Amino acid sequence: MKRKLGALEKVDADLPNLQHKLKIDPRSYEQDFVNQYSQYRSLKELFLQSPTTTDDSGIVRLRDLVDFVSHTADCYPKLTTAFPLDLVELLDLHHATLDPELRDKLVGALVLLRRKETIDSVQLLDTLWPLLLKTPSKNLRALLFQKILSDLRTSNQKATNHKLNRHIQSKCFELIVSDPTSAKGLWAVKLTRELWKRQIWSDAKAVSVMKEAALSQDAKVVTGGVRFFLGGDQEREEAAAEEDTDDEGNIDMGKLRHQAGINKKTGKRANELRTAAAKVKRKEKKKNSPHQLNFSALHLLHDPQGFAEELFQRHLQPAQPKVRLVLEQKLLVLQLVSRLVGLHKLTLEPLYSYFIKFLTPKQPSVTSFLASLAQSAHSLVPPDILEPLVVKIANEFVSEASAGEVASAGLNSIREICARQSLAMSDTLLQDLVQYRKSKDKGVQMAARGLLSLYREVGADLLRKRDRGRDAAMGLRIGEKQTARFGEVGIGEIEGLELLEKWKEEQGIDSEADEEAGWNNWDAESDSDDDGEGWINVESDGEEIDISDSEDEREKKAKAAAKAEPTFEAQQSAGNTPAATTPASSRATASLEPEAALKREESRISRLATTRILTPADLAKLNELRSTAAVTAALPATKRRKLLAAQTAAASSRHADDPLTAAQISGLSAHSYKATRQEKIAMAKEGSREEGGNDHRSTTARRKEKKESEGKSTSNKEKERKKNFLMTLGKAKRKGKRSLTQERAILKGHVERRKRGGKRGNKGQ
């Protein structure tokens, strides 16, 4: 009896055990909890009397008790109302002197209490956020930041917690606005950027926080804010894409089912399969759900004009600079300002005169300046502002005496400016510059050709007659081609619409009756698809494990998916193209026909686009017609013209949101000089990382790697070749001494196995 008693008491004496028992039956162990709680209180009091001199064992005990109470506090909410407040107070007053482990435990306990809903997120974050700004400890800051981030993520997981988000956003905002000179604002920037990347905050308020950061008076905060606008959206897209690929690569349902058929059936494996099926289903649902529409930060800005002006005046052209920025940081700010100007077509005249003093080849990172300048040009900038700049670039950069890369950078930047505002060029200058296409340097040559082809497109009358080319010359003669006047806006149209129109005419389909039929027909088609094959049903009940997933069923699915695809693409392209149409493609067909026909065609196009709504059937046909037209265009006679069209299409389809980079300005000249050793190494490394790049390996090696990455094993031949020599020795020895009967048996066995399909046969597959 006595021995047993001793053992029992020993078991009673450890906190984890008591914690376990408490959780099972809180009511019965209330007294024990009260005892421990009072113990915690007296230890806390002891600690508070001398926070710095308490010995190790006291701190360890206090830590254990804090852990214990925080794990069990939710069972006794009435007894522990003061507990969270205690923790908050401890952290608030003593965070600088606390033992690091105890401090981390306190933070962890608070987060735990939040998870158990004892305190709410606002309360938690109100404690952690000021602490993050106050504490001198780097470790604690890292911990706090991570906890804040994860709490915000979890509270936004099921649905967006607008109240909390607004609260924290206003905290961030206040932090930056209340003291623009302090570097503490960096935490607000960091938090906002991280949450933006994870698509938790994607509203205008987050953008306004960053806007304030960009306008603050601390260099780090300013660059943080500016970098966000320049790269935040790209980062977000990348993160999203990564997430998608991560998830998709993981689960192969067919393989799992196959394995479940072969392996021993246990409860655990069945569970695994079930969870995998559920996961796949969830993913499918997510994929099918309408994609969340994300506006880029630059589009969510409230007052881009004001923002750009203020950025420019505060950081680039201040009377008395409040914050000193180094060149690199200034370039970032300049990049942002010019993107804002280009994207929103703002009017910021002092910006262009600001550029003038930087436009010399000696200026460090001048290509970035050139890129910014080109970016800030748009069709609403008065040409007489841009013209001196273009002239200056031409004078400083482009001459026979200057180095190849300098000249090509100049030409490229002039081309980019003129692509945005073609009126900024005079004919004499243009004719001068175009002559450089005869240059020896490849980069300069290409840049000059680019300029030439651009002006054949947008202002052929500025070129000399023999430089205009056939198309442009003909266009000028028939009056189709006219230089756009200042502020003129082109009409939007749908690519390949004339093909559809022609096809309809040939088929003799009346537009009125057809429209109704187009919708009906389309609906009926898609319906019958579903009913006949029923593949959606199979997929939709993913909870139930369907092991007998036969081969032909999968095939059907694939077919159905293939059928669905073109329509989707068609819709997409129809949605995207109207703004960025290529007049080139319409001209490609039109220019072959006589003038009168062309006029008729044009009028018809406009009629079709304006009088009716294209049905899904129409769009599918349009897509088909477009692809056949592309095939005919690939004939050698039209090859040259096609190339030209593709070039202009690429130039015009560059998305307005995409920034212009210094690399684009320096263009081909980057390759015109001999690379150093380091550069060669870097290039080789980059190539191996990239997919499809030249990674300097044999085809076999690449194939092998591909096979391995697909999870395929080696072939039998390979295995035979690789087999250890010593293992083959015994068989080779015996092989010569076989009797005839043995030989026959072996041959027979071989034939038999071939018939069966291997030792075990192919039945299982």
Place this chain on the structure above:
Amino acid sequence: MGSSAKKKREKKSDFKKTKLKVGKARPKNTNATDTSFAAKSIVLKQQSLSESGRDPSTIFNHNLSLLASKADTQRRDALAWLTNAITAMNAAALPQPPSAILLKAQPLILDGTASVRSQLLKLLRILPVDQLGPLDQVLLYTRAGMSHLSTDIKLSSLDILDWLIEAQPESIVSCAGGWVKTLETFETLLSWNGAKGTTGSLTGDGKWSATKPTVSLGSSKLLVHQLNTLTAFLNAGLVRPERDDNLLAIQAAECWPLWHHQAHLMPTKSNPYGYLNLCGKKRDTESDMYEDPEERQEAFITSGMCRAFVQGVTEAKKEGGEVGRAAAGVAKALQLVVDVG
């Protein structure tokens, strides 16, 4: 023929490889070293063990610092050394004042090792009673010990409380938090707080209350000790020190023409008008100081503990035996309040 084959095999056996089997442990190498021994002791060849040359006060301080050592034997030995040293020296000649010694030694109340705790009690007993300094920290440690998980620590910290009551009854009950908080600790320990809710077996929210936890199956040693200490504590707090009428008469005679002069002197108590709470913040009844027996009585009654204690005692008395007797002692002490109230 056969023998020669056998011989050949024997000759070859030296050069044969041992076969490795899948799933079996690898056979040990022939030249492997056995490392499965454990060192019994590590001998340091050079260590100065001579304590003779050192100053006695340095050794004393050294031993005092050893009280925070990690090894429990070292703590115990240091305590024993200190005990011997203090008994040998007289109180005036101690290198450190008793209050400092107490400050260093008090964390050991919560020590995990029984021998250290018993040695600590021995040390405390020989400290000069009148030079202990403020006692509220010791009391804090003691209270923490009383609510500790381990029964051994509970028992030994009750011993410490006994010593405290014996040594300085006045300052124990009148220091900050000393009265109400200690009583509350007793209340939770004895689980007498049932009176705060409803008296029946139903708790406030209408659910069945838990059964009273039986502290340590079978043995009532702890409970008896708790009750006895509580009796001593209540007596210390509630009994007014006897007034000596003769002494008063003599004092009055000494300053004869003056009458009731105490009323006009500077008050002897600290913060005499504290009960008015004119410009302080909200009173924290738990950690307040109660300097008079009357004040303590009032606090005892107003906090509702008196009722709970009376009820608990009547319950405990019914148990009879040793517990009943100890409970009767508590009841007697409580009588002081009940009489007044």
